[in-house]
Amino acid sequence: MKDKDIILKAENISKQYRLGLVGTGTISHDLNRWWNRIRGKEDPYLKVGESNDRSTKGSSEYVWALKDINFEVKRGEVLGIIGKNGAGKSTLLKILSKVTGPTTGEIKTRGRIASLLEVGTGFHGEMTGRENIFLNGAILGMTKKEITDKIDEIIDFSGCQRYIDTPVKRYSSGMTVRLAFAVAAFLEPEILVIDEVLAVGDAEFQKKAIGKMQDISRGEGRTVLFVSHNMAAVKSLCTRALVLKNGKTEFEGGVEEAVEFYLDGTVTDSKVTVFNDRKGNGKLQIKEVFTHGKNIKVKPQIGESFKMVFNLNNPIEAKLIDVQMDLRIDDNLGQRIAWLSTSLVDFGKDDEVVNKLVFSMDKLNLNKGVYYVTTYITVKKEITDWIQNAFSFEVEEGDFYGNGVFVSSNQSKALFNFEVSNKL
Known part of the structure; x- marks a missing residue:
């Protein structure tokens, strides 16, 4: 070079x-x-x-x-x-x-290069947080004196003071990444x-x-x-x-x-059938998703009705009483806009086998732009299908107030509904 x-x-x-x-x-x-x-x-x-x-x-x-x-x-x-x-x-x-x-x-x-590739990489579960600081520092090529000089700053930044002399295997994933980041950042690669x-x-x-x-x-x-x-x-x-x-x-x-x-290049079509990088045991999974506004063939507009229809693959015939589904909607900058869950609604259909879930909004109040949906399904509290950024949809400007003036954003409240069905 x-x-x-x-x-x-x-x-x-x-x-x-x-x-x-x-x-x-x-x-x-x-x-x-x-x-x-x-x-x-x-x-x-x-x-x-x-x-x-x-x-x-x-x-x-x-x-x-x-x-x-x-x-x-x-x-x-x-x-x-x-x-x-x-x-x-x-x-x-x-x-x-x-x-x-x-x-x-x-x-x-x-x-020197310091890497944070995965949570807990290079950490030994049986060793304490303090011991792992010295271990990671040595892996990064630091001397014991260099690590000792920085250790108070590392612990303070991580926010794990109370657990620093506890084995890392008892840490949450968040605590582990806090400590890992602090080590990499303060040991000056x-x-x-x-x-x-x-x-x-x-x-x-x-x-x-x-x-x-x-x-x-x-x-x-x-x-x-x-x-x-x-x-x-x-x-x-x-x-x-x-x-x-x-x-x-x-x-x-x-x-x-x-x-x-x-x-x-990330906006998907109205019908989504390919899902990758999913986690879970696969007992109940999303088979396909349809997203559409009032007109099925046109992108949803601000102020009109909006639906996301989830057709599910349910070979174990899971019933509604056992199933929970979360939807997390992020904007194109990755900021969380909404977090919706079936557990917040009483359907009164506990004995019904679930093959379809429909998310609907009577009056779409999302700003113009692209939105990304993360899906999370559990059966009897076990994760069956978890897909980060499973699909996306795009919202067009629309006549939210019904006065003939199209707007790109609004501050009105929207009504969120879930429906369940055993029919595809």
Whole structure:
């Protein structure tokens, strides 16, 4: 790296995986790789492989999680990395953090990298919070004296003073991420890599963590790579952004332009039938969703009736009395607009088998824009289907007050209703 301001450089980074199996696969594949290697030729299986489109069924057993990624990050810069689930964001950060190696390409860095890739990564459950601070500090290359000098600040920032001498296995996920973030932020790495872990913390901690990241980048001149689905956090923190799709770079540039580019490609059709990255035991799942306004073929408008119709797959014939469904509606910046739950309504149909749930608003009072819905279903308090950002819908401006004047926003109250049915 010739430019002294460049602290990290990714050159032609690609990562290939073989689907369905652990390892490289068959003995014949290994022999082919070995024979090409001793002849000084490249891996023959790098020439095959499909793009990383998780929503389609491919014909190849190889897939490129990343393909030919190139970018540079300067000292003190905050680079946002955004994209849909499965776009390759976490794979890229794991390569940058040297958790895994690239199939092709090279990462060049100046200085230490500290990573927060998953909640509790690198923490030992049987050790106390204090002991884990020293353990993580040592992993990051710090001396015992450096850690000791910072430990009071770390504990104070994490807000875990009362539990600092308690084994981490007794911590909640929020407490764990608080402590992990405090260790990474205060032990002064030159590059801080953060992958969506702040979503676990509460609102107070998220605000404090973003403030700390701004301090270490702008005030202390250190570099941050930040992955998040919260576009408000990306806009407030990042100076530049990278948009990934199916393992490839779709856009690189200013953060405002990158967020706008990303959001333009995330609105789904009225009928949603493909759901990925779902969690739960699968006993009761969403099969398809229809979203529509008064006119089924037109996007919903402010002030008109609005429905989301959930057709469910219910092989266990779960009954209403056992089922709870939550809907969490976020705006295009990731800010929570509404949180609705069937547990707040008395249907009087406890013995009815559930195959359909209908969410309806008599008078839509959401502002013009794009909204994202997270779904959460439980049966007898066990999670059966949990999908983050399962689908999106777009609201158009409309005549909310019925006076012939279209408005883009309003402050009226809306009536939310749930209906249940055993018919599809």
